[in-house]
Amino acid sequence: MSIHKLAEKELRLNLIVTSLKGTIEEKEAQILKLELPAEFKKIHFEYAEYSNENIEAIKRGLFLFWFSHSEPMFLTGICEIDEVANGKIIKNIEKILDADKMDFELSWMLSYYKEWDWIFANYQSHEKFYTALIRSNVLLPKINKEQMFNRGLMGKYWNSLN
Template structure:
């Protein structure tokens, strides 16, 4: 077999190798932090003036990979499910130039929704996930395209965690978002 970039077997082997080298939750957290920092730098005009830093399209591609990583681990790690679900919701509710999150992999999105439904059906969620889902369901259009898989409804028996002073540290952009919500409520403001 000839080794060249044009060789389809080599390209497939390289792709399989990269897919086999799965990122851990710690790796994904670190990558997500870097991507979010790059997004903020670009928004504040600090990125790419000297060819340094990532472009917005590179950030979008990076977040797509991070989301895919969370989706791949969502069956065995509820934290990955929470983060993957957040990224899906956030990609539909906030401007991508502020979040760094644009179009996501459709199969990864389906995997997150399918796993969420499975966990709900098997009563294998926790209060935090239910609380987050209740919040996300205020934007029901986000879930409309998945109605053939699941129709989620708010759970009225969930303990509202916004009044509990949680600290969501090292939890990616999801943690940043929820810390801001909890902080707003602590100052007497209602959540968005």
């Protein structure tokens, strides 16, 4: 599935999640019955597969990992992300760091995520990544809403901050 199709699928799944009614427990039960976490896990896995060659896939995959830990399942539909797939994304971030090809957008994303550094505690052995995360100090810029369209939940989230 293409990166563009993955973004569309994320937003379709998100529409389902946001349309659910009931208590937190009822929404979570509906999410599990609809197997939405498994669908998000597949999307994340696809981003990990693309992450060797595509920085956009790295950004979206890392976002889904962060989002799965920073927000509750009844709001996101996400409750489990493949740790091996996420490790692949982290390794590809380290390759970007080694090549000195970190772009501004990924830099400010890491700065934002470091406020939840506990989410990435299992990746302390990836020293280059973890050091870049902890030392990152780029202020969140004014989000260009047009640039965030068609970028799945990541784009929707960043646009919600402006």
